[in-house]
Amino acid sequence: MNALQFGLNVSTSAAPGADPVADSRRAEELGFDFVSASDHPCGPNPTFETWTMLSWIAAATSRIRVATRVLGVPYRPPAMVAKMAESLDRLSGGRLILGLGGGYSDDEFRAFGLRVPSSPRDKIDGLEEAILVTRGLWSQQRFSYEGRIHRTEEADLEPKPEHHIPIWLGTFGNRALALTGRLADGWIPSLGFAPPDQIAQMRDRVLSAAEAAGRDPGQVTCALNISIQVGGAPDPDPDVVSGAADEVVERLLTFCKLGFTAMNFMTVGPDPVGQAERLAREIVPMVRAA
Numbered sequence: 001m002n003a004l005q006f007g008l009n010v011s012t013s014a015a016p017g018a019d020p021v022a023d024s025r026r027a028e029e030l031g032f033d034f035v036s037a038s039d040h041p042c043g044p045n046p047t048f049e050t051w052t053m054l055s056w057i058a059a060a061t062s063r064i065r066v067a068t069r070v071l072g073v074p075y076r077p078p079a080m081v082a083k084m085a086e087s088l089d090r091l092s093g094g095r096l097i098l099g100l101g102g103g104y105s106d107d108e109f110r111a112f113g114l115r116v117p118s119s120p121r122d123k124i125d126g127l128e129e130a131i132l133v134t135r136g137l138w139s140q141q142r143f144s145y146e147g148r149i150h151r152t153e154e155a156d157l158e159p160k161p162e163h164h165i166p167i168w169l170g171t172f173g174n175r176a177l178a179l180t181g182r183l184a185d186g187w188i189p190s191l192g193f194a195p196p197d198q199i200a201q202m203r204d205r206v207l208s209a210a211e212a213a214g215r216d217p218g219q220v221t222c223a224l225n226i227s228i229q230v231g232g233a234p235d236p237d238p239d240v241v242s243g244a245a246d247e248v249v250e251r252l253l254t255f256c257k258l259g260f261t262a263m264n265f266m267t268v269g270p271d272p273v274g275q276a277e278r279l280a281r282e283i284v285p286m287v288r289a290a
Contacts, residue, residue: 008276010057012048026276034066035064070101070169073130078130078150085098101170132145168188168223177206181215191225222261228241
């Protein structure tokens with residue numbers, strides 16, 4: 001079994017008092033394996049742009065990995081993302097996890113004057129082509145690609161990555177899950193969109209697609225985004241893992257039994273610092289021991 005990995009969400013909030021660098025340094029000191037951030041550049045609340053923020057975090061830390069959770073492909077040309085990813089991974093000493101998704105909100109694309117995918121199929125096809133473009137630029141000279149949505153023409157990307165940069169996908173529908181199994185290094189759904197009564201079947205679809213593509217399913221990291229709160233009365237929302245420490249641990253172990261080897265915690269409540277410390281000092285050691 002792969003060693004368990006535990007990540008911590010870093011808020012992209014740019015409101016007064018927000019300090020994502022300090023939060024990430026604290027996560028590193030507490031022993032988390034990675035920090036991650038979502039990608040929603042459009043909105044009424046003040047936020048940092050995800051890639052810029054994670055670059056700043058990587059420069060201010062030394063060990064902890066940084067993950068995009070997940071970049072909306074329609075926001076940025078895939079060839080440029082390939083270049084950005086190689087640079088960030090190289091400058092951080094190989095600490096990038098490149099999370100990609102088809103794009104959540106059409107309203108966000110429309111607001112920024114970006115092309116709005118005409119259908120869910122466009123989003124999945126665009127995501128697949130983005131992976132092919134990215135991997136092609138990372139591995140081939142004068143790389144040309146003519147897809148339905150994305151293209152390159154005799155493009156050179158130098159330097160090439162020094163090692164394999166993992167690509168994790170946040171996917172949910174059947175076609176997207178099959179794509180994840182065929183091409184991705186990891187699957188990172190959110191518990192709210194992958195409920196307990198469906199998540200095992202969704203994971204099986206990913207791994208079956210990997211096997212059908214001639215890949216080792218064991219090489220696909222299955223990670224889970226989990227909203228979590230330790231202490232106090234259990235949250236009535238079934239999408240939130242909450243309650244006393246032993247109750248939280250028991251719930252997390254059910255995900256381990258389903259084959260998840262990575263968990264990304266998104267703390268709930270007014271004390272994110274205290275929650276991060278409780279997770280690191282109480283919950284993670286108990287889950288590892290069990």
